[in-house]
Amino acid sequence: xxxxxxxxxxxxxxxxxxxxxxxxxxxxxxxxxxxxxxxxxxxxxxxxxxxxxxxxxxxxxxxxxxxxxxxxxxxxxxxxxxxxxxxxxxxxxxxxxxxxxxxxxxxxxxxxxxxxxxxxxxxxxxxxxxxxxxxxxxxxxxxxxxxxxxxxxxxxxxxxxxxxxxxxxxxxxxxxxxxxxxxxxxxxxxxxxxxxxxxxxxxx
Amino acid sequence: xxxxxxxxxxxxxxxxxxxxxxxxxxxxxxxxxxxxxxxxxxxxxxxxxxxxxxxxxxxxxxxxxxxxxxxxxxxxxxxxxxxxxxxxxxxxxxxxxxxxxxxxxxxxxxxxxxxxxxxxxxxxxxxxxxxxxxxxxxxxxxxxxxxxxxxxxxxxxxxxxxxxxxxxxxxxxxxxxxxxxxxxxxxxxxxxxxxxxxxxxxxxxxxxxxxxxxxxxxxxxxxxxxxxxxxxxxxxxxxxxxxxxxxxxxxxxxxxxxxxxxxxxxxxxxxxxxxxxxxxxxxxxxxxxxxxxxxxxxx
Numbered sequence: 001x002x003x004x005x006x007x008x009x010x011x012x013x014x015x016x017x018x019x020x021x022x023x024x025x026x027x028x029x030x031x032x033x034x035x036x037x038x039x040x041x042x043x044x045x046x047x048x049x050x051x052x053x054x055x056x057x058x059x060x061x062x063x064x065x066x067x068x069x070x071x072x073x074x075x076x077x078x079x080x081x082x083x084x085x086x087x088x089x090x091x092x093x094x095x096x097x098x099x100x101x102x103x104x105x106x107x108x109x110x111x112x113x114x115x116x117x118x119x120x121x122x123x124x125x126x127x128x129x130x131x132x133x134x135x136x137x138x139x140x141x142x143x144x145x146x147x148x149x150x151x152x153x154x155x156x157x158x159x160x161x162x163x164x165x166x167x168x169x170x171x172x173x174x175x176x177x178x179x180x181x182x183x184x185x186x187x188x189x190x191x192x193x194x195x196x197x198x199x200x201x202x203x204x
Numbered sequence: 205x206x207x208x209x210x211x212x213x214x215x216x217x218x219x220x221x222x223x224x225x226x227x228x229x230x231x232x233x234x235x236x237x238x239x240x241x242x243x244x245x246x247x248x249x250x251x252x253x254x255x256x257x258x259x260x261x262x263x264x265x266x267x268x269x270x271x272x273x274x275x276x277x278x279x280x281x282x283x284x285x286x287x288x289x290x291x292x293x294x295x296x297x298x299x300x301x302x303x304x305x306x307x308x309x310x311x312x313x314x315x316x317x318x319x320x321x322x323x324x325x326x327x328x329x330x331x332x333x334x335x336x337x338x339x340x341x342x343x344x345x346x347x348x349x350x351x352x353x354x355x356x357x358x359x360x361x362x363x364x365x366x367x368x369x370x371x372x373x374x375x376x377x378x379x380x381x382x383x384x385x386x387x388x389x390x391x392x393x394x395x396x397x398x399x400x401x402x403x404x405x406x407x408x409x410x411x412x413x414x415x416x417x418x419x420x421x422x423x424x425x426x427x428x429x430x431x432x433x434x435x436x437x438x439x440x441x442x443x444x445x446x447x448x449x450x451x452x453x454x455x456x457x458x459x460x461x462x463x464x465x466x467x468x469x470x471x472x473x474x475x476x477x478x479x480x481x482x483x484x485x486x487x488x489x490x491x492x493x494x495x496x497x498x499x500x501x502x503x
Binding site: 020022059060061062064073074075076078079080081102103104122124125126127128129130132133147148149162164174175178179181182183185186188189190192193194196197198200201 | 248251252255256258259262263266268269270271272273274309310311312313315321322324353354355358370371372375376379380383387388390426429430433434436437438440441442443445446447448449477478479
């Protein structure tokens with residue numbers, strides 16, 4: 001059965017989630033990426049929409065203007081790691097409970113998730129149409145001056161996912177753990193490949 | 205057809221082709237993804253592949269760009285010297301980009317340099333980006349369009365190594381790049397490696413290598429062997445779909461090279477994501493077209 005988180009998200013609802021679990025989201029989801037994080041943390045300006053207990057999405061959508069509003073065309077996740085510098089502070093300042101993006105985030109965000117009781121999850125990258133179909137409505141837009149990808153889009157979503165938990169409220173970090181494994185495997189794979197290629201090139 | 209009419213016809217056709225490439229992955233990539241999907245065994249890896257395939261299907265039925273990041277539009281032009289619209293081509297490709305941006309619609313991705321403001325049109329200085337090659341004396345032209353998101357553009361890099369670093373140094377550069385940066389570039393990846401004589405020749409060759417159809421091999425037996433060895437090595441790392449770990453890291457590794465200065469070995473790496481949106485279309489002098497990359501597709 002699908003496990004669905006609904007906004008406002010309580011601490012209890014996310015505390016039981018562990019890295020590698022799959023969940024879905026219903027409720028309010030706002031896009032917030034590089035410019036949005038810079039505005040909140042560096043400029044100290046908050047959006048009008050209260051962010052407490054809702055979810056943000058590292059994403060820059062394609063949105064079509066239609067009569068009386070907007071239509072979501074395609075909205076997949078962008079690389080979360082770009083927001084690593086500010087995310088910990090962002091969580092503490094906003095009370096956001098769920099951060100959705102692509103790829104993992106670093107140690108600082110993991111610390112932030114533990115301290116602020118929040119989680120990071122990944123939506124499969126490059127799947128912008130599936131995600132767009134789970135957006136019921138674009139409820140609003142703030143910071144339009146950032147342009148289409150960077151604006152702060154306020155979305156109402158239904159069973160948005162699959163979301164794979166990559167950092168849980170204990171600060172466990174799926175991608176950082178994977179990275180250690182990948183680096184260990186790289187040493188062996190590189191040695192073998194380099195040796196084979198050097199000897200092949202040397203053959204006349 | 206006057207030259208003006210011909211230009212307008214070509215704008216319309218290239219525009220439609222750019223639109224198509226944003227919504228439908230080419231045959232070579234589709235075939236490989238099906239193969240890799242069948243190999244994955246863990247619930248997470250399978251779940252990700254399921255969503256990827258659901259997404260490709262929905263992009264087609266709903267007529268939408270498969271990924272929201274439709275890139276800065278790039279064209280690789282391989283033309284005969286006598287193609288009649290060669291002199292107008294830069295303007296044609298620019299207008300075609302604007303047309304596709306409206307029709308698809310594509311994301312507005314052109315941020316004007318120095319002013320750092322989004323142009324709002326998806327074109328700007330040197331955008332669309334065009335690489336030109338005059339390949340023969342014919343009146344035919346082949347245009348390849350590529351739409352790379354920011355995520356898979358990020359790992360791209362080149363370096364010029366001293367000769368003693370040799371192919372061993374080149375391999376370290378490739379493996380470091382993929383493991384440090386490939387995870388966020390939406391694996392399984394297409395990896396292009398260029399061996400050149402300076403930073404830009406290596407980078408360009410790596411881009412050409414990446415764009416080669418998946419399933420093709422370099423004609424030089426040693427280069428083909430190198431492709432196979434690097435592919436095996438990178439797959440042994442097991443990045444899996446989206447870097448969550450799995451059986452494979454890459455769809456393909458392609459290597460292209462050139463003769464180089466004895467004192468240097470340039471190495472370039474270009475990475476393409478799983479949603480590898482590249483497409484090739486050919487025109488003859490009468491603008492009769494043939495789509496090479498997407499069999500059966502019509503404009």
